[in-house]
Amino acid sequence: MSDFEIVTREDYSDVTFMLEVRHPQMARAAKPGQFVIVMAHAQGERIPLTIADFDRERGTITLVIQAVGKTTLEMQRDLRLGAHLHAMVGPMGVPSHLGTTSGTPRKVVCVGGGLGVAPIFPQARAHKEAGAYVIGVLGFRNRGLIFWEDKFRAVCDELIVCTDDGSAGIKGLVTAGILQAVDQHPDIDEVVAIGPPIMMKGCADTTRSLGIKTMVSLNPVMVDGTGMCGGCRVKVGESVKFACVDGPDFDGHEVDFDDLMMRLNRYKPAEKVSLLKMGEGCRMQGSPKA
Amino acid sequence: MAKKTIRTIPQARTPMPEQDPQVRVGNFDEVARGYRLRDALVEADRCLDCADQPCVRGCPVGIDIPGFIRQVAGKNFHGAYDVITRTNLLPSVCGRVCPQESQCEGVCTVGESLEPVAIGRLERFVGDMAIAQGWSNVPYIEPQPHKVAIVGSGPAGMACAADMAKAGCRVTVYEAFHEPGGVLKYGIPDFRLPNAVVDVEIDKLRQLGIRFECNTLVGRLFTLEQMLTEMGYDAVFVGTGAGYPSFMGLAGESLGGVLSANELLTRCNLMHARDFPRYDTPLQPGKRVAVIGAGNTAMDALRVSLRLGAEKVYCVYRRTANEAPARAEEIHHAQQEGVEFHWLTSPLELLGDEAHNVRAMRCERMELGEPDASGRRRPVPLAGSGFELEVDEVVFAIGTHANPIIGQTSGLKLDPRGYIAADEQGATSMVGVYAGGDIVTGAATVIKAMGAGRKAARAIKAYLGLRDTERVYGGSASAAGSPSSAQAQDQAPADTDRPFGIPRQERGFARIHIA
Numbered sequence: 031m032s033d034f035e036i037v038t039r040e041d042y043s044d045v046t047f048m049l050e051v052r053h054p055q056m057a058r059a060a061k062p063g064q065f066v067i068v069m070a071h072a073q074g075e076r077i078p079l080t081i082a083d084f085d086r087e088r089g090t091i092t093l094v095i096q097a098v099g100k101t102t103l104e105m106q107r108d109l110r111l112g113a114h115l116h117a118m119v120g121p122m123g124v125p126s127h128l129g130t131t132s133g134t135p136r137k138v139v140c141v142g143g144g145l146g147v148a149p150i151f152p153q154a155r156a157h158k159e160a161g162a163y164v165i166g167v168l169g170f171r172n173r174g175l176i177f178w179e180d181k182f183r184a185v186c187d188e189l190i191v192c193t194d195d196g197s198a199g200i201k202g203l204v205t206a207g208i209l210q211a212v213d214q215h216p217d218i219d220e221v222v223a224i225g226p227p228i229m230m231k232g233c234a235d236t237t238r239s240l241g242i243k244t245m246v247s248l249n250p251v252m253v254d255g256t257g258m259c260g261g262c263r264v265k266v267g268e269s270v271k272f273a274c275v276d277g278p279d280f281d282g283h284e285v286d287f288d289d290l291m292m293r294l295n296r297y298k299p300a301e302k303v304s305l306l307k308m309g310e311g312c313r314m315q316g317s318p319k320a
Numbered sequence: 321m322a323k324k325t326i327r328t329i330p331q332a333r334t335p336m337p338e339q340d341p342q343v344r345v346g347n348f349d350e351v352a353r354g355y356r357l358r359d360a361l362v363e364a365d366r367c368l369d370c371a372d373q374p375c376v377r378g379c380p381v382g383i384d385i386p387g388f389i390r391q392v393a394g395k396n397f398h399g400a401y402d403v404i405t406r407t408n409l410l411p412s413v414c415g416r417v418c419p420q421e422s423q424c425e426g427v428c429t430v431g432e433s434l435e436p437v438a439i440g441r442l443e444r445f446v447g448d449m450a451i452a453q454g455w456s457n458v459p460y461i462e463p464q465p466h467k468v469a470i471v472g473s474g475p476a477g478m479a480c481a482a483d484m485a486k487a488g489c490r491v492t493v494y495e496a497f498h499e500p501g502g503v504l505k506y507g508i509p510d511f512r513l514p515n516a517v518v519d520v521e522i523d524k525l526r527q528l529g530i531r532f533e534c535n536t537l538v539g540r541l542f543t544l545e546q547m548l549t550e551m552g553y554d555a556v557f558v559g560t561g562a563g564y565p566s567f568m569g570l571a572g573e574s575l576g577g578v579l580s581a582n583e584l585l586t587r588c589n590l591m592h593a594r595d596f597p598r599y600d601t602p603l604q605p606g607k608r609v610a611v612i613g614a615g616n617t618a619m620d621a622l623r624v625s626l627r628l629g630a631e632k633v634y635c636v637y638r639r640t641a642n643e644a645p646a647r648a649e650e651i652h653h654a655q656q657e658g659v660e661f662h663w664l665t666s667p668l669e670l671l672g673d674e675a676h677n678v679r680a681m682r683c684e685r686m687e688l689g690e691p692d693a694s695g696r697r698r699p700v701p702l703a704g705s706g707f708e709l710e711v712d713e714v715v716f717a718i719g720t721h722a723n724p725i726i727g728q729t730s731g732l733k734l735d736p737r738g739y740i741a742a743d744e745q746g747a748t749s750m751v752g753v754y755a756g757g758d759i760v761t762g763a764a765t766v767i768k769a770m771g772a773g774r775k776a777a778r779a780i781k782a783y784l785g786l787r788d789t790e791r792v793y794g795g796s797a798s799a800a801g802s803p804s805s806a807q808a809q810d811q812a813p814a815d816t817d818r819p820f821g822i823p824r825q826e827r828g829f830a831r832i833h834i835a
Contacts, residue, residue: 059541069498075591075600076498101600117498119535124728253591253601254506256496256537257723258563259583265574270567275724289574292676296576300602307597 032056034068034115037090042177045097047106048082048148054089056120062152063126063247063279066091067255069117070105077101078252078262080224080278081121082148091118094148094177100304122255123278126153126222126245128160136162136219139211140186141233143169143204146225149247151178153222155185163187165215167207169229173197204229205236218242223282227291234282244282248273250290251297265289324368326433333435334363341656345626348510348594351653352416355445364393367437368429375424375439380771381479383407385424385439392442398455400446405457408443409482410475410521410770412451413504415444416513418767419647451517456524464488466784469553471538471726474502475766476559476757478525479773480780484557485528487777487786493525494536497590502561504766506590507582509620511627515589539729548752555752555780558732558740559773562758563723567716568612572670576677577606581613581621581717588624606713608632610681612667614644618717619651622659625713633659634709638666638686638699664688664699668706670714680708720763737762746776747783754780 038050056066065080083092097106109115138157142150147168158164166186170176171194182189190207191199200206204225212218221244223233230246237244250273253259257275264273265286271277337353338344344351355363367389375385384403391400404411420426420440428436450456466489470477473495485491499505504518526532538544538560547553565580567573584603587593593603605628611621614637625633635654637644640663644651655661664686673679685705688697722738733741733749739760746754756772758764781787 055541064540073592073599075602117535119496119498119537119541121540122537123540253583253586254497256563256725258506258561258565259586260565260567260580261583263567263574270569270573272564275564275728292576293574295676297602297604300596300604304597304600304602 032118034118036109036111036113036115037088039109039111042094043175045106046145046175046177047095047097048177049093049095049105049109050085050088050090051093051115051118052089053091053118056091056118057084057086057089060084060091060121061125062128062156064121064123065149065249065255065278066093066118066120066122067252068093068115068119070101070109071116074104074116075101076117076253076255078122078249078255078274080146080149080247080249081152083152091120092148094145096145099301100308103305103308119255122274124276126156126247126279128156137165137215137217138162139165139167139208139218139221141167141169141204141208141221141223141225143223143225143229144171146223146229146247147178150222150224151181151185153224154182157222158185158187165211165218166190167192167204167211168199169193169204169207169225170198171195203232205232208233208236212240212242220245221282222246227287227294230282230285231287231291234285234287238283245279246282246285247278248280248285248290249278250293264293324365326368326430329366329368329430329434330362331434333366333438334359334441336438336441341653341658344511345623345657348627350514351511352441354448355441360392360442360445361395363438363442364389366430366434367393370429372429374427374429375437378424378427380423380767381407381774383424383443388446389437389439389442392446397446397449398453401450401455402457404443404446408770409524410478411443411447412517413447413475413513413521414767414770415440415442415447416517417504417508417765419765421648423767448517451520456527458527459486461486461529462488463490464784464786466490466554466786467492467552468780468784469494469547469551469556470559471544471556472502472559472561472757472759473500473522473532473534474559474561474757474769475504476561476759476769476773476776477502477557478522479770480557480559480754480756480777481530481773482525482528483774483777484780485525485530487781489554489784489786491528491530493530493532494538495532495534496537498534499590500532500534506586507617507620508766509585509589509624511623512620537725539725544726544730544732544750544753548750553752554784555754557746557773557776557780558726558748558753558755558759559757559769560723560726560759561769562720562763564721565716566719566721568667568718570667570669572672572678573716575670575672575714576675577604577713578670578678579713579715581611581617581715582720584621584715585617585624588628594628603628604713606630606711608634608711609713609715610634610636610667610709610711611715611717612636613717613719614639614641614646614651615717615719616646616650618715619646619654621715621717622654623657625715626657626659630713634711635659635661636665636667636681636683636709637661637663639688639696640664643696662709666699666701667714671708678712678714680710681714682706682708720758722759722762726759744775745779746772747779752783 032053040048082094140154166189250262262273267284388400388403425436468489470493591601592599609625671680686699689700692698740755746756754776757769
């Protein structure tokens with residue numbers, strides 16, 4: 031049994047950081063597209079994080095986290111090298127279907143934006159290993175936030191970097207990158223997109239009229255991650271699915287993203303309370319020195 | 321002493337001391353305080369000790385009920401505890417949450433003319449005294465070479481684990497959550513079953529040498545097949561519960577403030593959202609809450625909502641109180657605490673505000689028509705009876721489907737509804753794999769799950785070639801063992817100072833079986 035020790039930590043920017051957690055059993059079991067649920071400490075909440083990488087030899091699971099809420103900010107502050115997570119369970123969810131039915135190499139665009147850049151990596155690598163021609167499309171706000179470019183170059187036949195401000199690669203959203211790839215390759219079989227819901231929605235909208243199958247990985251609110259709470263239910267076509275056990279991968283053209291985004295807002299007010307309290311705690315800790 | 325008769329026993333059932341409804345809706349402390357010693361003695365005196373003993377047959381695990389009550393009446397409380405724990409290792413849990421009125425108490429001889437003996441309350445009294453006095457019955461255990469895994473640490477898994485540990489097997493219980501206990505922890509709220517009581521009972525299992533491995537999602541971290549091969553388990557019991565909550569498919573179900581009872585209860589109970597922001601898990605409790613359904617889970621959701629500060633809490637159910645699946649006592653408690661019951665009412669759609677949060681639920685009134693397949697009269701809508709109920713939270717407590725993970729990740733045969741196909745003894749389509757509890761039957765009760773766990777344990781013992789007896793026995797009984805059990809035998813005496821996790825001095829009379 032693992033004690034969830036953090037064996038590597040790297041900070042890619044002032045919001046994005048990487049944790050490599052020791053869990054040999056999970057490293058053996060993990061497949062692209064799966065996720066974990068972690069608790070940073072005993073009073074913490076359970077948050078789902080897509081597995082950004084796994085190393086079977088080192089026996090580790092890599093998570094890339096954006097510090098945006100109370101839990102992730104605390105993780106950024108507290109989870110140094112040698113620290114331990116309170117809990118990490120997984121790999122959860124149905125592994126991504128890599129769809130090499132006939133064994134013939136296919137052409138796949140792997141799109142990652144924001145916090146989706148890391149989890150798209152194992153997908154890109156798996157597609158490459160399965161013999162596909164892989165075009166990576168990565169979206170960042172600016173040059174300073176770019177990470178893992180070299181890792182992607184190693185597994186992608188082409189890599190298109192997009193930045194909002196044009197400080198690196200092409201200026202624009204990842205959808206611009208998809209369109210560039212589509213213009214050069216009329217034979218793309220599949221687009222895989224991971225990122226914020228608004229980005230995945232944009233990708234699905236872009237590819238819908240082009241008739242390119244588009245898979246997205248959803249990360250809605252979850253508690254247990256085993257199908258028990260139903261918090262992660264999403265509308266997919268005519269049916270309601272649980273992202274934790276029926277997904278997290280779904281056909282992007284079928285997902286009701288507006289519904290998903292509204293559901294993700296549910297706990298925003300509570301998150302503000304949490305952040306506020308955390309801020310007060312910090313100020314109180316800091317005051318004697320000030 | 322003259323033979324007791326129905327005329328000589330105390331006529332009235334001894335009431336349970338309870339927290340005042342007005343006070344208790346403001347806290348999560350236990351509602352029913354438990355019998356005091358004098359209450360227990362008076363109530364024990366009401367048992368006629370009849371020859372027929374219908375209560376024993378009414379109990380899913382067959383506790384010797386007259387036997388333990390006789391001990392209580394004779395003030396031999398440890399003796400009473402010994403009698404109960406011969407068949408039921410969790411008296412504090414079962415005394416609280418069993419539906420006694422439809423089991424032991426429902427068939428009690430006294431109940432034919434008076435109110436039945438309060439068997440559940442007496443059982444709880446004995447269990448709680450054992451906790452307070454630190455009693456635990458760790459029997460002599462003859463170590464066996466067999467390794468048994470239990471998937472799920474809820475009532476079915478706990479019962480099966482205990483029996484297998486007592487039979488000498490090395491037992492590991494796997495749990496996906498970060499704490500063991502299953503529905504006893506995440507589902508049943510503290511005011512009905514304190515999590516501290518569950519923890520004490522789990523510690524007793526640890527004393528039997530059972531290991532608990534939390535944060536382990538069986539099926540995804542490793543499969544059932546791997547457990548039986550590379551991990552060296554001789555048998556596996558699956559008690560993963562029903563999980564997967566049902567919704568109704570109404571318009572507006574994805575609005576903010578609409579959730580399953582499982583989610584509400586898990587956030588509140590296991591994740592301590594009631595102590596937000598001291599704990600990080602949020603819950604955005606509603607001020608006007610509607611809970612759809614009238615089972616025990618619905619009652620829990622209703623009463624949790626009151627305690628979380630809701631001003632109005634409505635129970636919406638399409639039939640009447642007579643058909644409600646919840647225990648009468650739970651409905652009574654909910655009524656006392658101020659829950660408004662809308663019987664014969666069915667939701668039609670959920671209406672949202674501009675922020676996409678639920679603001680109202682449109683309902684219609686029903687009346688009871690002809691009996692349906694379940695034998696209950698079918699509710700029929702009353703034309704033109706539509707109305708809106710103003711709410712800001714809607715909780716669905718209308719049952720669950722089978723949890724799909726084991727089915728997705730193993731070759732285990734499922735029934736058409738997705739539950740694990742198992743015979744009466746819990747044997748599944750896979751040799752060495754047994755299943756029981758809600759994952760086989762669909763949502764039922766704690767005691768039925770425990771009964772299924774015990775039944776499967778008997779079958780597993782037979783499969784492993786272990787004699788099904790509480791008595792001490794020696795010798796290797798691995799005649800039916802597989803090659804993997806022979807391997808396990810080689811590794812068996814791993815820690816001779818703490819065989820099976822039990823310090824040697826606590827079981828000084830034990831003969832250690834060294835392979």
